Amino acid sequence: MSIENLPSEVKRRRTFAIIAHPDAGKTTLTEKLLLYGGAIQLAGMVKAKKDRKTATSDWMAMEKERGISISSAALQFEYKDHVLNLLDTPGHEDFSEDTYRTLMAADTGVMVLDAGKGVEPQTIKLFKVCRDREIPILTFINKMDRPTKDLFALLDEIEKVLGIAAIPLVWPLGTGPDFKGVYSLIDKKLYLFDKSPGGSKKASFQMTGVMDQTLDDNYDPDLVKKFRDDIELIEGGLGNFDKTDFLKGKCSPVFFGSAVNNFGIEIFLEHFLGLAPAPDHIPLSSGKFLDPVGSPFSAFVFKVQANMNKMHRDRIAFIRITSGVFERGIQAIHNRLDKPVKLASSFAFFGQDRNTVDIAYPGDIIGVINPGTFQIGDILSTGKAPDLRPLPVFAPEIFATLSCTDTLSLKGFKKGLEQLAEEGILHLFSSKSIGSGNPIVGAMGRLQFEVFQRRLLDEYKVETNLNALPYGISRWIRQEDISKLPSSANLVVDKNQNSALLFESEWDMNYFSKNYPEILLKEHPNLVV
Numbered sequence: 001m002s003i004e005n006l007p008s009e010v011k012r013r014r015t016f017a018i019i020a021h022p023d024a025g026k027t028t029l030t031e032k033l034l035l036y037g038g039a040i041q042l043a044g045m046v047k048a049k050k051d052r053k054t055a056t057s058d059w060m061a062m063e064k065e066r067g068i069s070i071s072s073a074a075l076q077f078e079y080k081d082h083v084l085n086l087l088d089t090p091g092h093e094d095f096s097e098d099t100y101r102t103l104m105a106a107d108t109g110v111m112v113l114d115a116g117k118g119v120e121p122q123t124i125k126l127f128k129v130c131r132d133r134e135i136p137i138l139t140f141i142n143k144m145d146r147p148t149k150d151l152f153a154l155l156d157e158i159e160k161v162l163g164i165a166a167i168p169l170v171w172p173l174g175t176g177p178d179f180k181g182v183y184s185l186i187d188k189k190l191y192l193f194d195k196s197p198g199g200s201k202k203a204s205f206q207m208t209g210v211m212d213q214t215l216d217d218n219y220d221p222d223l224v225k226k227f228r229d230d231i232e233l234i235e236g237g238l239g240n241f242d243k244t245d246f247l248k249g250k251c252s253p254v255f256f257g258s259a260v261n262n263f264g265i266e267i268f269l270e271h272f273l274g275l276a277p278a279p280d281h282i283p284l285s286s287g288k289f290l291d292p293v294g295s296p297f298s299a300f301v302f303k304v305q306a307n308m309n310k311m312h313r314d315r316i317a318f319i320r321i322t323s324g325v326f327e328r329g330i331q332a333i334h335n336r337l338d339k340p341v342k343l344a345s346s347f348a349f350f351g352q353d354r355n356t357v358d359i360a361y362p363g364d365i366i367g368v369i370n371p372g373t374f375q376i377g378d379i380l381s382t383g384k385a386p387d388l389r390p391l392p393v394f395a396p397e398i399f400a401t402l403s404c405t406d407t408l409s410l411k412g413f414k415k416g417l418e419q420l421a422e423e424g425i426l427h428l429f430s431s432k433s434i435g436s437g438n439p440i441v442g443a444m445g446r447l448q449f450e451v452f453q454r455r456l457l458d459e460y461k462v463e464t465n466l467n468a469l470p471y472g473i474s475r476w477i478r479q480e481d482i483s484k485l486p487s488s489a490n491l492v493v494d495k496n497q498n499s500a501l502l503f504e505s506e507w508d509m510n511y512f513s514k515n516y517p518e519i520l521l522k523e524h525p526n527l528v529v
């Protein structure tokens with residue numbers, strides 16, 4: 001039954017992630033998409049969840065205090081007979097590594113820009129990951145109800161800074177307080193908005209063309225003139241949108257709207273369904289693509305999380321299904337360990353709520369209980385494992401030693417370190433020469449340390465001291481090069497027994513490379529040269 005449904009289930013799925021610089025409107029857009037999908041009843045719920053009195057973990061309390069989203073969950077909702085899987089990518093810059101990995105599970109990226117700010121630093125970083133993965137990206141220019149940059153300059157900025165052709169598929173009628181609606185350049189319809197509380201679309205009307213008299217009858221002549229001039233420019237010069245180019249990540253269709261007012265979301269969603277690819281295009285290391293219908297069940301772990309909920313003190317591995325049908329209880333092969341594994345408990349999460357999932361298809365994201373055997377990047381399959389491209393690992397840039405204040409808590413300290421490092425939020429190292437035997441932690445940003453310490457305290461009851469180390473760069477090295485190292489080298493060993501060197505600055509690293517050219521410095525522990 002489920003196998004028969006496989007082709008149609010694949011076809012109707014869209015798995016995507018929203019990428020944005022903090023504050024551009026990612027949460028608000030998510031909320032509005034969920035509202036259309038009927039996954040939530042009232043706008044405001046995604047945020048409200050953070051503030052719920054019943055918040056069951058202190059880690060959520062921290063999200064509330066800091067106003068940031070630390071966890072990333074996948075939400076599933078239906079819209080017009082499509083199943084949408086939305087991966088929530090934490091927006092804070094310090095959580096980049098986790099965010100980057102989450103993007104590995106997405107087939108499409110939705111880039112949200114603040115119309116007043118344009119392309120911001122975090123947008124660039126996240127965009128690059130999408131580009132490396134060659135996933136198509138749609139652009140949603142948000143906050144059109146506020147003063148905006150010049151829109152042509154904004155399109156130019158996208159092209160110049162990100163190196164992708166930005167092609168509008170809709171164009172706004174007015175901006176800021178004059179933002180009245182968006183005109184679809186595809187179906188030649190004008191979608192008008194009403195600034196009622198909560199925000200909604202007012203009406204849409206078919207125009208005979210941009211010269212339609214209705215525009216003159218209803219709007220300020222200057223507004224209409226500017227609109228007509230803009231459309232003429234676009235239709236004359238900006239080039240035609242080519243779906244093949246979009247699917248190859250060469251151009252990005254651009255939409256305009258205001259998430260908080262619910263302007264332009266529905267038209268975006270409609271186009272999204274037609275443009276975003278179904279999960280049938282997973283690139284393999286061989287350069288070929290995985291066939292999700294013709295291949296047996298396969299999935300990969302892209303996120304591991306301990307203590308999702310205090311009620312269920314278990315560790316969850318989030319898997320993205322890449323081919324075949326998942327049925328609860330399925331017997332798969334854990335490829336790294338070359339061992340059979342029965343996936344008896346499988347869940348979907350909405351914030352802190354979890355529901356059992358009995359069946360899932362390619363593109364879907366489910367959480368399975370992790371008895372400590374799943375690591376990020378592991379592949380599970382019932383047949384031969386597909387040669388999926390490896391997930392990226394980033395060399396940490398800040399380091400500290402961590403010690404526990406109470407020797408009686410050592411056991412919890414060790415367990416907490418292991419379990420939390422398993423989630424990949426930070427790197428764990430040990431060293432004979434640095435840190436007097438204390439574990440060394442490495443991260444991309446300071447907030448990761450704070451979260452780590454806070455979680456050790458909340459979830460493992462361990463108070464810790466953090467002492468910053470003066471290093472700013474790390475590089476992994478080959479085992480055979482260890483004997484060639486000078487005694488002054490800052491050698492550390494990661495949790496998988498790979499050796500790495502720490503440097504204070506790029507200058508130090510370059511100086512080292514000049515003196516020891518035979519020692520290869522690798523940004524990724526598994527880099528094969």
Ligand code: G4P
Binds near residue numbers: 020024143144261
């Ligand atoms: P993020 O997840 O990308 O960090 O952004 P988020 O959605 O939380 O939005 C950041 C702020 O921008 C919020 O205001 C939100 O209401 C506002 N915002 C989102 N979309 C629009 C829009 O289209 N127009 C305008 N004018 N504002 C928008 P806040 O004051 O920080 O939070 P809140 O109290 O409104 O929730």
